[in-house]
Amino acid sequence: MEAAMKITAKYCRAEVEEYGGCVASNPSAWQKQCEHLKLKVAQCTSSHPVIRKIRTDCAGEFREFERCLQENQASAQTCSTHVVRFLTCAESVDINGLGNAVPQPT
Secondary structure (H helix, E strand, O other): OHHHHHHHHHHHHHHHHHHHHHHHHOOOOHHHHOHHHHHHHHHHHOOOHHHHHHHHHOHHHHHHHHHHHHHOOOOHHHHHHHHHHHHHHHHHOOOOOOHHHOOOOO
C-alpha cells in the first residue's frame, strides 16, 4: 500500500487533492457533487501496475466500502470499518515481481 500511496502522490496529487477538497466541502452531497473528480482520480491511477494489482486483489473490500459510502452519504465516518478492511487487504497485496513499477525508498 505504501508503494501505491507513493505512486498516487507522485502522479496524481492534484487529482487527489481536488477530490478531497470537494468531499470536504460537500459533506452531505459529495457523492454526486464530486463524481467527476472521483473519475479523474481513477483515470490517473488506473494505469499503474501496483494500483491495478491492489484493485484486483482487494476488489471485494473496495466494493463494500463504496457501497457503505453510498448508503451513508451524510455520515461517511460510519464506513471506517470498511476502510480498515480495504487498507488491511491492500497492505497484504504481494507486489513482488512488478519490477521497476515499485518506487525504491530514497
